[in-house]
Amino acid sequence: MSETDSLVSRVNPSIKLFLHLIAMLLLIVAKDPVTTLYLLAIPVLLSLTVARIPLKRFLVRIAPFLVLLATTTWMLAAYGKGTTVVYELGWFRFTEEGLSNGLNIGFRTMAFVSYGLLFTETTDVTKLVLSLMQQCKLPPKIAYAMLAAFRFLPMFKEEYEQVKAAHRVRGVARVPGIRGKVQAVLRYTVPLLAQGIRKAERVAVALEARGFDGSWNRTFYRTVPITWRDGVYLVILAVLHVGVWVLVK
Template sequence: MVSSINPSVKMIAVVIPGLVLSLAFDVVTPLVFLTFLLLVTFFFSGVRLKKWLMFFIPLSLFALGLAWTSMLHTDEKYAGGDMLVNFWWIEITTGSLQVGVSLALRSMCFIALTLLFALTTDPTKLMLSMMQQLKLPPKLTYGILAGYRFLPLFKHELDLLRQAHQIRGVSRTKGIKGRIERLKRYMIPLLANAIRKSERVANAMESKGFTGSRQRTHYHEIKVKKNDWVFLTSMITALAIAFYLSYTLGYLNIFGKTF
């Protein structure tokens, strides 16, 4: 399953295709790779379809809007070909249509890659992996972990503040001015509590011998296994196949240059 892959290796396997796909301006390359990503997501990730669609559909609508705008305002370098639509101020050629569809498919690939990583990766394991495999400084790693753990506490404290204000009959002025006043009333107590909590965590870490040194042992060791390399190789191989199929069919286009 994708969730068992080393987080650092998984991140590399997601970033590399994302960067390389940004070079392709044709339709076939992102379409083939998107098909591969959907197969991996639905058959090997364990992510529920309903949960995945809840994130994918809104982001895809934004990607389609971006593609439509790009289609209407395509650079002259890419807007060649036959005229397909010429109505009022709307002019769409085969070249601009290809650019728009390609942008939409590439955006969907980026969304699918992001969801594949975000929905199958534990944040704690990601930070530990980045510290052990990518040599991220322990001070930065544990700082991020501490901040991540504080988020639910801050939400709980915000709910308590709202309930306390409601019980005490604090007036809630409507409009933008009222929202700014409420924001001020919430920010000062939350900031004070955040400072107190950060000091307590810092004192607790120092009392237990945390110095931020890279030369340290780990209770939870994150290792790179054979399956991790298989996953990375499969992602890069699928991307290479997508480019090869596009090249074989005569559609490969990199920055406006057809191969």
């Protein structure tokens, strides 16, 4: 998660999260592919304009999810309900209803991904957690644990590679087949989890030693306020949704 300097990145993270979840709820209500396609255009448009996510970056991030669009559509088209058969091939039975449903839900999934991308690309994790604590009353105990844990995320990747390398160096034999795969996953996961627990304990001790008790009896150095920008963002989203509604009516 990083932050671009734009209107969307200055919207209060909790409010942004809430608004995006509502937009997703509206997507669930939409039942035909055309409406969903228009609704999908909203987060894409917002990402490229008011959120100022560079087109190239957006495309790079969204490209892998086209696979998801394809598999979802495929699954519903090939195994969906429906009576009007368009084409039959082996056990796949494509129907008109299936295709329409498939496209609808494929687009919906893409829209979910786009809202997620719009959120993660414009939100700083620290700000998000602080805002959840200040506006949504997330207990500090949980909030600070999350903050610490998020910092460790990049390290886990490294550690995973280390565990793998350590096994290879010691010549741990790789067993072929499914059994081997299961063994390998356990072999890599357990050390990773054990290391994680040790790290977590050290962090907890360090915080508690400095007087952190997880109570609400605290002040904040950084506050994440609610500003007029949140209102503007709400209005933009509302206008666009009304626009779509008028368009398909």
